[in-house]
């Protein structure tokens with residue numbers, strides 16, 4: 001019987017490999033950024049060239065980086081960083097577009113894992129983190145999109161860092177309409193009291209990694225920080241996938 005199981009196992013493994021190779025011929029995997037066909041075993045969503053040329057901010061190596069300086073003063077912030085520079089004209093904007101608007105939740109998880117691996121390889125950026133907390137979407141918006149893209153990133157980070165994720169401790173109580181056409185002041189007013197900490201006890205005394213997708217003016221993260229400020233003995237490290245490049 002054991003021999004039969006072992007034989008079937010081997011057979012299924014061979015069939016899986018054939019099927020995967022066949023699917024690869026019919027639907028070749030393409031690089032999210034340049035659309036070239038991916039070939040290498042380690043190329044799952046980015047080709048080696050696009051991965052190498054990704055415009056990284058390397059903010060995690062500088063405690064006084066521009067993002068850290070823009071995080072709301074008075075909040076107990078330990079560190080802040082964004083992984084790469086975002087610009088709507090850059091082909092790398094496709095990563096954000098696919099994650100936010102094309103339903104590619106797996107991409108968020110993969111990027112979360114990539115960020116965790118890269119930032120921990122050459123810094124102590126994640127040192128002391130107790131919990132990963134995604135910036136929440138309003139329930140109506142989450143229902144419409146089907147998922148929260150920041151939660152996908154947080155999931156990848158949590159898995160790779162082996163730190164638990166807490167998804168419901170902070171909730172979004174105001175359904176702020178899209179911010180893109182607003183000025184910095186309008187965004188600030190629009191975001192006032194947008195968040196509430198629903199379960200402060202779960203965050204008390206913890207060092208949390210607050211995760212968002214794109215840092216533009218910082219109004220979303222800063223509004224979230226204002227809500228988190230009330231939690232006893234909390235400390236916060238902020239991390240986003242991307243930040244808008246201000247050339």
Ligand SMILES: [Zn+2]
Pocket residue numbers: 031032033034035036046047048049050051
């Ligand atoms: Zn590419």
